[in-house]
Amino acid sequence: MKSMTPFLMFEGRAEEAIQFYQSVFKDVEVVFINYFESGETKGKVMQSLITINGNPVILNDANVSEASKFTPRMSFFIECDSMDELITIYDKIKSKGSILMPLEDYGFSRQFAWVTDPFGVSWQINLV
Incomplete structure (x- = not known):
């Protein structure tokens, strides 16, 4: 195994989440951010990678509506x-x-x- 990175999928709020995490933690770096260029998700986060105190986290916006949500179990x-x-x-x-x-x-x-x-x-x- 080369690596294991948390991957968070949002319902259209990934960029807002990145900004929130930048306000919470002292050391947040946006390594890259790519946006959907067409369709209903145009302008939303297709994929991004941030680090929080050096720890990588991938964030994106779902390109379809999901029934699943984040839970405290994770x-x-x-x-x-x-x-x-x-x-x-x-x-x-x-x-x-x-x-x-x-x-x-x-x-x-x-x-x-x-x-x-x-x-x-x-x-x-x-x-x-």
């Missing part, structure tokens, strides 16, 4: 080096998303939270 697990970093990420995601588990000491971690962003993508945030 999530990104983030380990933060400081409480300030954890709180910043937690506050930014929950401000436009929802809280699955509020920021607390759950025994398995000094501080942990589980939130869903406004696109339905789930994020577990942990203090190392």
